[in-house]
Amino acid sequence: MRSREGFAFASDFDGTITEKDVAAMLLHEFADEKWLDVEEDFRNRKLSCRETLKREFELLQGGRQQLIEYVDRHARIDPNFKPFLSLCERRGIPVRIVSEGLDFYIEHLLGKHGIEIDFFTNRAHFENGGIRISFPNSSEECDDCGTCKLQLLKDWKEEGRDIVYAGxxxxDICPAESADVVFAKGDLLSHFRKERLDHIEFKDFGDIISEMERW
Ligand SMILES: [Mg+2]
Incomplete structure (x- = not known):
């Protein structure tokens, strides 16, 4: 199944590389509870991902330092992620993170674990005691998401690589549907099961390593 140019691996961050969704953790702890109404509208498809993110994070109270301290106490990176990166390095497989989360905690968590990897996500600007979100990786053609994960696979596709996606x-549904191999859990798994699309169920990067060692 491998193309001449080989694989390239894109991974979601929250709930995929981290054990829990860090953005959701922060909203539960620090946001005015109106964020749950916004989330409900998102679940009922009344709001796009981008608009949801913008509205929810505007309800977040707390400075950068306070949020980072909370992340340090409660967020955990999958301990299998670093061994996974080593495997990809040995195999010459490029890896990038494509995330609908926020830069400040992703950068912090990766730095804390000494993980050097390209990551593409939304940007948090701490201003006047609140947070404003900007979208440096959004699409000009589609306003569904803050970070257009699909667009971030384009260069690899043009190189003729087979895309492996984990989320x-x-x-993650949009980019995963255009990938060649999909590792799925959570809502992505439910969608792939419902639509009867090929996928590999996973719990953590240990499962991904076991699968990739057979390739
Ligand atoms: Mg996620």
């Missing part, structure tokens, strides 16, 4: 959420 757990609604924002």
């Amino acid at each position: 757990d959420g609604v924002s």
